[in-house]
């Protein structure tokens with residue numbers, strides 16, 4: 307009798323120990339999964355740019371609050387500008403601040419192109435009294451903190467993974483910034499009280515392989531030729547959803563190949579300038595049957611006027627704290643120049659301005675996501691935003707070249723694309 311009892315007791319203790327052991331292993335795995343899951347690292351970590359101690363730093367907070375306060379204009383806007391150290395972002399921030407609006411910049415200062423240029427733009431904005439927070443639009447803790455410190459009336463969303471051809475090299479960066487980042491931003495905006503009105507950068511690339519010109523907002527946009535274009539098109543659909551469900555006022559601006567001082571080194575006009583000056587060959591793409599590839603190049607000051615026109619005419623969002631109270635404004639506008647110029651002509655203008663002959667290599671356009679031409683119909687933006695571009699390519703490139711020579715002589719560097 308005794309023996310079987312002790313055997314049973316032994317078995318009993320053994321199975322309890324086994325149960326405890328496997329429970330511990332199971333809990334350990336759950337904890338391991340939780341701390342290493344992408345969700346937990348993107349939502350709770352502020353590591354890459356805005357560590358928790360910064361979010362609790364009174365000095366950091368007072369800089370955000372001060373920058374977000376309108377200066378002179380009674381009833382000035384309070385604008386959060388994402389992508390503030392980017393090309394368009396820098397110009398928009400400086401112009402808004404100059405007219406007296408409150409502006410807080412946000413930028414993750416990634417290394418897609420020369421971070422030194424982004425830092426130089428940030429210094430320019432510091433001198434213009436705009437504080438640029440280093441942080442990512444994928445960080446909800448940081449975004450919520452900014453909305454806690456400043457009651458933004460508007461968000462000018464310019465942070466994005468730009469560039470048409472780079473999408474073949476790093477497709478996930480487009481999904482991360484242009485889709486996940488945009489959704490994250492909209493989630494925070496929809497929950498804000500009051501909700502801000504949102505103006506954001508879409509792209510002429512949504513017209514994709516369309517052949518009817520000029521491109522009109524009424525045209526279909528279901529033939530993107532690059533992943534970049536597809537993510538911008540997705541952004542337009544996502545904007546529709548957030549407008550529909552939460553009453554967010556959203557305006558999308560389709561920019562047409564924006565160029566000018568403080569521009570992006572990954573764009574053709576910029577690296578053509580660098581290579582022509584260095585005596586390096588440049589490649590000019592052409593279409594089938596020697597078709598001249600052309601762009602509706604649009605000067606930065608004209609684009610900035612369009613951005614401000616969109617901010618100033620944006621109606622208020624109708625929801626609050628995540629609940630829609632009524633229908634809200636949803637708009638999309640072309641911001642182009644309405645006069646396409648062949649890329650070969652752009653090169654001729656640069657040669658004259660730089661007083662250096664380019665070493666040109668003409669090649670058939672590879673299947674790299676590029677489209678053959680762009681041409682904007684801007685009558686809607688003209689009517690609704692008072693948008694009227696005034697700078698032709700010759701004049702705009704002259705200003706760009708002057709800036710380029712001055713900037714890279716002063717800093718003693720050449721552009722590292």
Ligand SMILES: O=C(O)[C@H]1O[C@H](OP(=O)(O)OP(=O)(O)OC[C@H]2O[C@@H](n3ccc(=O)[nH]c3=O)[C@H](O)[C@@H]2O)[C@H](O)[C@@H](O)[C@H]1O
Pocket residue numbers: 468469470508509510511561562563564572573574575589590591599600601649676677
């Ligand atoms: O409007 C937009 O929405 C987009 O505009 C811009 O794209 P694109 O219009 O393609 O400008 P960009 O790269 O400067 O090429 C210009 C021309 O040079 C040709 N090109 C280019 C490179 C080269 O080596 N040779 C060449 O001929 C090339 O074939 C093209 O015809 C932004 O980068 C993009 O982020 C987005 O905002």
